[in-house]
Amino acid sequence: MRDLSELLLFSGIPDPECLRMAQCFEAPVKSFSPGEIAYSYGTEKRCIGVLEQGQAQLVKIDAFGARSLLERLSEGDAFGEPIAFSSQPYDSVSVECESSCRILFLPWEKLTKPCKNACECHQALIGNLFSLLSQKARSLSERVEVLSCRCIREKLLCYFRILSSQSGEGLFTLPFTLSALADFLCCDRSAMMRELKKLKESGVLLPAGKNAYFLRSPA
Amino acid sequence: MRDLSELLLFSGIPDPECLRMAQCFEAPVKSFSPGEIAYSYGTEKRCIGVLEQGQAQLVKIDAFGARSLLERLSEGDAFGEPIAFSSQPYDSVSVECESSCRILFLPWEKLTKPCKNACECHQALIGNLFSLLSQKARSLSERVEVLSCRCIREKLLCYFRILSSQSGEGLFTLPFTLSALADFLCCDRSAMMRELKKLKESGVLLPAGKNAYFLRSPA
DNA sequence: ATCTATCTGTTGTATTTGCAACAACAGGAA
DNA sequence: TTCCTGTTGTTGCAAATACAACAGATAGAT
Numbered sequence: 001m002r003d004l005s006e007l008l009l010f011s012g013i014p015d016p017e018c019l020r021m022a023q024c025f026e027a028p029v030k031s032f033s034p035g036e037i038a039y040s041y042g043t044e045k046r047c048i049g050v051l052e053q054g055q056a057q058l059v060k061i062d063a064f065g066a067r068s069l070l071e072r073l074s075e076g077d078a079f080g081e082p083i084a085f086s087s088q089p090y091d092s093v094s095v096e097c098e099s100s101c102r103i104l105f106l107p108w109e110k111l112t113k114p115c116k117n118a119c120e121c122h123q124a125l126i127g128n129l130f131s132l133l134s135q136k137a138r139s140l141s142e143r144v145e146v147l148s149c150r151c152i153r154e155k156l157l158c159y160f161r162i163l164s165s166q167s168g169e170g171l172f173t174l175p176f177t178l179s180a181l182a183d184f185l186c187c188d189r190s191a192m193m194r195e196l197k198k199l200k201e202s203g204v205l206l207p208a209g210k211n212a213y214f215l216r217s218p219a
Numbered sequence: 220m221r222d223l224s225e226l227l228l229f230s231g232i233p234d235p236e237c238l239r240m241a242q243c244f245e246a247p248v249k250s251f252s253p254g255e256i257a258y259s260y261g262t263e264k265r266c267i268g269v270l271e272q273g274q275a276q277l278v279k280i281d282a283f284g285a286r287s288l289l290e291r292l293s294e295g296d297a298f299g300e301p302i303a304f305s306s307q308p309y310d311s312v313s314v315e316c317e318s319s320c321r322i323l324f325l326p327w328e329k330l331t332k333p334c335k336n337a338c339e340c341h342q343a344l345i346g347n348l349f350s351l352l353s354q355k356a357r358s359l360s361e362r363v364e365v366l367s368c369r370c371i372r373e374k375l376l377c378y379f380r381i382l383s384s385q386s387g388e389g390l391f392t393l394p395f396t397l398s399a400l401a402d403f404l405c406c407d408r409s410a411m412m413r414e415l416k417k418l419k420e421s422g423v424l425l426p427a428g429k430n431a432y433f434l435r436s437p438a
Numbered sequence: 439a440t441c442t443a444t445c446t447g448t449t450g451t452a453t454t455t456g457c458a459a460c461a462a463c464a465g466g467a468a
Numbered sequence: 469t470t471c472c473t474g475t476t477g478t479t480g481c482a483a484a485t486a487c488a489a490c491a492g493a494t495a496g497a498t
Binding site: 369370396397398408409412413416 | 444445446447448449455456
């Protein structure tokens with residue numbers, strides 16, 4: 001993490017301005033050790049956390065004690081109930097650090113209301129916050145679209161189509177290992193490998209280098 | 220549709236103020252016939268559409284021509300790429316009217332920037348917009364959580380837990396018919412019925428009236 | 439009332455998927 | 469080098485699921 005302005009939330013805003021705003025917001029920067037809980041949803045003050053350094057997990061423990069991993073957070077990612085999870089009274093969501101973390105906490109009410117030293121950058125910040133939110137919603141929508149396919153073959157094709165829409169012309173690169181892809185598609189890896197083989201054999205999917213593939217459009 | 224202030228986007232803002240703002244934004248209200256395309260993502264001006272009357276569908280057609288239904292929109296719902304889908308150059312997303320529709324189009328740049336007649340309500344509107352976005356993200360996250368379960372039994376339990384977290388104490392009411400529940404869980408209805416029967420027989424799930432159930436917490 | 443539509447509930451069977459286990463391979467560390 | 473760890477690729481078999489088809493229940497319309 002070098003510069004605040006590299007983060008999506010602060011993009012387009014010069015670094016000195018970011019620091020000035022962080023001061024204006026009285027936003028604390030805190031450090032955490034591996035395994036520590038950095039933030040508990042619902043119980044603490046509403047804020048957006050920005051992970052400046054380290055890796056963390058967004059973990060949910062429901063009313064029945066079942067634990068589930070909602071998200072993995074990497075350097076530059078943001079979290080906070082205003083972003084994705086509103087506080088459900090019966091289950092607890094919290095951010096657990098995997099490694100040593102440094103986190104900037106931006107109080108929500110100051111973020112969304114214009115400050116007394118009415119600064120221009122604040123408008124840009126609000127715009128960025130909207131981008132952040134809509135990007136999150138978009139990636140979740142895509143995930144739902146993929147997971148709503150009824151069989152592994154369709155899940156693969158759906159996900160590959162999304163990837164190749166992004167890069168265009170049917171060519172795409174997998175952003176994971178195949179094992180992680182199976183986790184992402186919520187299916188068994190060996191079953192997925194079987195379907196992948198069938199797709200290659202039938203000529204729908206053509207390997208095109210390291211982690212790269214070409215998807216033939218259905219004629 | 221009686222009152223703008225009944226909509227989530229305008230909640231807490233008196234109706235006369237809503238109308239004044241709509242004028243200030245030069246926001247057009249347009250009417251559409253069944254089957255008409257009310258809005259195409261990416262090609263038109265960025266805006267938030269509010270469905271004042273009617274039913275519509277959010278439809279995506281990808282680079283390969285495959286059509287998929289992203290969302291059903293009812294009276295009071297809002298749409299627009301700032302809300303959920305940023306423009307992907309290779310596929311087209313549009314709003315198709317099912318019935319006759321009346322739609323209010325709020326230009327995005329005027330919505331997010333304070334207007335010259337610096338009104339107080341505008342701040343409330345921005346706050347509401349954030350609520351709208353984060354609520355959308357939250358419901359999508361829940362959907363992903365449910366769909367990421369590996370078998371029908373787990374999907375059912377996961378969804379029932381979410382429902383009973385909301386109403387508390389393990390008691391919940393299904394918001395759909397059972398057929399629609401199968402669609403929501405993305406599985407075969409008859410297979411789902413089998414699992415439901417097993418859950419009832421094992422005493423985990425207890426019927427508690429019309430569409431109502433009680434979920435026993437795992438002891 | 440009757441006639442629809444749709445929803446619920448059930449079952450047999452074919453297909454898909456998950457599980458377990460294994461071997462080959464690659465990259466990094468000692 | 470060797471060892472270790474993780475990924476890829478494969479298979480047999482058991483379990484879960486989809487598909488298809490059906491009958492009864494329910495609610496709305498005529």
